[in-house]
Amino acid sequence: xxxxxxxxxxxxxxxxxxxxxxxxxxxxxxxxxxxxxxxxxxxxxxxxxxxxxxxxxxxxxxxxxxxxxxxxxxxxxxxxxxxxxxxxxxxxxxxxxxxxxxxxxxxxxxxxxxxxxxxxxxxxxxxxxxxxxxxxxxxxxxxxxxxxxxxxxxxxxxxxxxxxxxxxxxxxxxxxxxxxxxxxxxxxxxxxxxxxxxxxxxxxxxxxxxxxxxxxxxxxxxxxxxxxxxxxxxxxxxxxxxxxxxxxxxxxxxxxxxxxxxxxxxxxxxxxxxxxxxxxxxxxxxxxxxxxxxxxxxx
Numbered sequence: 001x002x003x004x005x006x007x008x009x010x011x012x013x014x015x016x017x018x019x020x021x022x023x024x025x026x027x028x029x030x031x032x033x034x035x036x037x038x039x040x041x042x043x044x045x046x047x048x049x050x051x052x053x054x055x056x057x058x059x060x061x062x063x064x065x066x067x068x069x070x071x072x073x074x075x076x077x078x079x080x081x082x083x084x085x086x087x088x089x090x091x092x093x094x095x096x097x098x099x100x101x102x103x104x105x106x107x108x109x110x111x112x113x114x115x116x117x118x119x120x121x122x123x124x125x126x127x128x129x130x131x132x133x134x135x136x137x138x139x140x141x142x143x144x145x146x147x148x149x150x151x152x153x154x155x156x157x158x159x160x161x162x163x164x165x166x167x168x169x170x171x172x173x174x175x176x177x178x179x180x181x182x183x184x185x186x187x188x189x190x191x192x193x194x195x196x197x198x199x200x201x202x203x204x205x206x207x208x209x210x211x212x213x214x215x216x217x218x219x220x221x222x223x224x225x226x227x228x229x230x231x232x233x234x235x236x237x238x239x240x241x242x243x244x245x246x247x248x249x250x251x252x253x254x255x256x257x258x259x260x261x262x263x264x265x266x267x268x269x270x271x272x273x274x275x276x277x278x279x280x281x282x283x284x285x286x287x288x289x290x291x292x293x294x295x296x297x298x299x
Contacts, residue, residue: 002101006095009087010297021291022280023072027067029279030071095117107199137171202225204230207222221281224278
């Protein structure tokens, strides 16, 4: 029998530690793949291209260091802020709800709570990023424009200043609004598809262990159920969102290019999503005994 559980809070430190650790390992995997690609390319380079080969070797060393460390540090910040925002928003808008079967399988996800929570979190994160990025981009564009115009054009300078302010406003306010709309629609469609498909092909399975009170630790995530339902849902969503691009290619008269993009996007999403979510679940199960699992307060 399905029982509705609400995630009242997320333990910030365990969530941050697990997310950043998985990101670091994934970053290492990406680095290794890119290094292998660079190695294959360097084999086919002519002997005269020794400078390019040396550059590729330097890039390989940089990748093996930068990607894992960068992924870890970025995930530490984003995961910490995400969990903090979630805990702050729950008392105001309510938490994400899960339709659980015997506390083992997520059979359904109520659409509005998950869409509202995720869209607000993504919007606030985007707003915070834009507060830093927007002034930098505006100043950089103004600097580039100043180089290309005469220093005596006073009206041009005033115009640039006004455009810079408008650009900052658009980036700080406009982009988060677009993210709010897009992420709400994306989350809602994903949740609707999940609720339709989970009873038929199985939902995400979780093994919990009780801590204290209503606190539960995710002890294990079976990789296959997670990968299957996530891949099917995200591939269908990707199919839906790729249709406008296919139509635009058709309007431009590039039917072959549009079809190639469309099929490549769908097949790529199908394969990539299945592999990534399988690896993430496997990493979670391997790391949990060492660093502890994600802890949720469920009611």
